[in-house]
Amino acid sequence: xxxxxxLRVFSGTAHGELARSICDYLGIPPGEVNVFKFANxxxxxxxxxxxxxxxxxxxxxxxxxxxxxIMELLIMVDAAKRASAxxxxxxxxxxxxxxxxxxxxxxxPITARLVADLLTTAGADRVLTTDLHxxxxxxxxxxxxxxxxALPILARYIAEKELVDTVVxxxxxxxxxxARNMASRLDSPLAIxxxxxxxxxxxxETLNVIGDVGGKTAIIVDDExxxxxxxxxxxxxLEARGATELYACCTHGVLSAxxxxxxxxxxxxxxxxxxxxxxxxxxxxxxxxxxSVAPLLGEAIHRIHSGLSVGAMxxx
Ligand code: R5P
Numbered sequence: 001x002x003x004x005x006x007l008r009v010f011s012g013t014a015h016g017e018l019a020r021s022i023c024d025y026l027g028i029p030p031g032e033v034n035v036f037k038f039a040n041x042x043x044x045x046x047x048x049x050x051x052x053x054x055x056x057x058x059x060x061x062x063x064x065x066x067x068x069x070i071m072e073l074l075i076m077v078d079a080a081k082r083a084s085a086x087x088x089x090x091x092x093x094x095x096x097x098x099x100x101x102x103x104x105x106x107x108x109p110i111t112a113r114l115v116a117d118l119l120t121t122a123g124a125d126r127v128l129t130t131d132l133h134x135x136x137x138x139x140x141x142x143x144x145x146x147x148x149x150a151l152p153i154l155a156r157y158i159a160e161k162e163l164v165d166t167v168v169x170x171x172x173x174x175x176x177x178x179a180r181n182m183a184s185r186l187d188s189p190l191a192i193x194x195x196x197x198x199x200x201x202x203x204x205e206t207l208n209v210i211g212d213v214g215g216k217t218a219i220i221v222d223d224e225x226x227x228x229x230x231x232x233x234x235x236x237x238l239e240a241r242g243a244t245e246l247y248a249c250c251t252h253g254v255l256s257a258x259x260x261x262x263x264x265x266x267x268x269x270x271x272x273x274x275x276x277x278x279x280x281x282x283x284x285x286x287x288x289x290x291x292s293v294a295p296l297l298g299e300a301i302h303r304i305h306s307g308l309s310v311g312a313m314x315x316x
Contacts (some may be wrong), residue, residue, distance in 0.1 A: 004086045007305045010047070012060035012072045015278045018093065018294055019059040025298030031056075035072060043072050045079040050224075053086040055305050056104040059172070059297075062096035063277045064256075069131075070096070070115060074122040078295035081123035089126040089304060090119055093276035093293060094224075096251045098133030116140035128300055130276050130293060131223050131251040135268065146310045148300055150274045151178060153291050154221075155185035157272055163217045167191050167243070169209075171222035171234055179221040182249065186219070193234050194254045214242030224252035225273065228259035239267050252276050253290065255283045263287055 010031035011019030017086045022113050024032045032048030058080065060073040060236045073090060080088045100111040112133075119127065120143055127145045132138065138145040166188040170179035172195040183190040188215045191211025225231050225248070246268045253273035260283055279290055296313075303310050 002055070002306050004305065005053045007055045007057070007301070008049070008051060009046045009057045009059060009091075009301065010076070011057065012061050012069065012076055014072075015093070015123045015275075017278065018061070018275055018292075018297075020085045021275075021292060021294030022059060022091075022250050022298045022301065026302060029159065033076070035076065039299065043068070043075050045072070045075045047079060049248050050083075051080060052084040054176045055087050056080050056085040057089045057301050059091040059093070061092060061094040061277050062164040063094065063254075066096045070118070074118055077119065077122040077124050082240065088123060089301075090124040091128045091297060093130050093297065093302070094135065094254075095129050095132055098137055098223075101134050101137055112137050113140040116137075116304055126304070128297065128304065130274075130297070131178075136307050143311055146300060146304065148293075148296055148310070149181075150276070150291075150293050150296065151181050152185070152314070153293065153296065154251070154272055156183050157289070157291055158182075158219055158247065158249065159186055159215075161246075163219075163247075165216050167211065167213050167216040167218050169193055169211075169213065169218050169234070169238060171220055171230055172216055175222050178223065182219065182221050188219070193232060193237070195234070209237060209241050213238050216243055217245040217247070218243040220246065220248040222248070222250045223264075224254050225250045225259060225271065226254040227256050228262035228266075231268070231271070232262050235266050235268050245269050248272065248284075252294075253279065253283070253288070255279075260288070 008031040009023050010033045013035050034046045037043050058076050062069050097115050098113040130148045132147055168179050168183035168188045168190050170176040170192045191213050194208040231248055248271045250273050264285055274291050274293045300310050
C-alpha cells in the first residue's frame with residue numbers, strides 16, 4: 001500500500017509535452033490546473049480538482065523565461081499546500097542557476113542555494129531532478145532530493161551506433177565523473193578537456209586535452225549545452241588533435257540564441273540531448289537528436305509514490 005493517497009501529476013506552463021508523456025508512462029490522465037497571468041503580469045494558479053491528501057507531483061523545468069518559470073512553480077507549490085495536498089514533489093527536470101553554486105568571486109550570489117530555499121519555504125516536500133550541474137546542489141535542500149541521470153539513455157543510444165575506436169571526452173574537469181561513467185558503459189578510454197572560462201560572459205577559452213584522441217571517434221560529454229560555445233571550441237580542438245569524427249552528448253539542451261546555428265556550422269556529426277527542456281521548432285536541426293526522459297521520470301515518480309527504491313533504477 002503506497003504511503004500517500006492517489007498520485008496526481010500537474011504541469012506548469014514550461015513543458016506540458018513532457019508532463020503528458022510522464023502521465024502516459026504512468027497510465028494516468030494529467031492533473032487539471034489553470035496557470036495564467038493577469039494583465040498586470042501577476043501569475044495565478046488554481047487546481048481544477050480536489051488534491052486534499054493526494055501525492056502531488058508538479059512538473060516544471062526551469063526553461064526560458066527562467067525567473068517566470070521558477071516563480072510559477074513556487075506559486076503552484078503554495079497553492080497545493082493551501083489545498084491540503086498530502087505531499088508535494090517539485091519535479092524539476094532542468095534546474096537552472098545550477099552554475100551559480102559557489103562564491104568563487106567577491107560579492108556574488110549563490111543563486112542555486114537561494115532557489116532551493118525558496119522552494120522549501122514555499123512548501124515543497126521533495127525534489128525530483130535530472131543531472132544537476134553539480135551533485136552537491138542536493139545539499140542546498142533540507143528536504144529529500146532524488147537526482148536522476150540521463151546518462152544511461154545517452155549511452156544506450158551511442159552504443160547502438162556500434163562506433164569503433166572511440167574515446168569519451170569530458171567537456172571540462174567538472175564533467176569528468178559523468179564522462180567516466182559514459183566511458184565505462186561504452187568500454188572506451190577517457191580524455192579530459194581542460195577549459196577556462198574568461199570572466200562572467202559566455203566566452204570560453206579551451207586550453208588543453210588530457211589524453212589521446214588521435215585517430216579516434218570522440219564522444220564529448222557535458223551536462224548541458226547553453227550557447228554552444230564550449231562544445232564548438234572543444235570539437236575544434238579535438239579535430240586539431242586528430243580526432244576523426246565528433247559526437248556530443250548533453251542531458252540538457254538549453255540552446256540559447258545562436259546555439260543551434262553554432263552546432264549546425266560546427267564539425268560535430270551529431271549532438272544528442274534529452275527533452276528535459278522544451279524544444280521550440282527553431283531549435284530543431286537534423287544534427288540534433290532528442291531522446292526522452294519521460295520514462296525515467298515516470299518510473300521515478302512511480303517508485304517515490306510506492307515507497308520503492310529509486311537508486312535501484314541505476315543498478316547494473
Ligand atoms: C559548464 O560548466 C557546463 O558544464 C557547460 O559546459 C556549459 O554550461 C556550456 O555552456 P555553453 O554552451 O554556453 O558554452
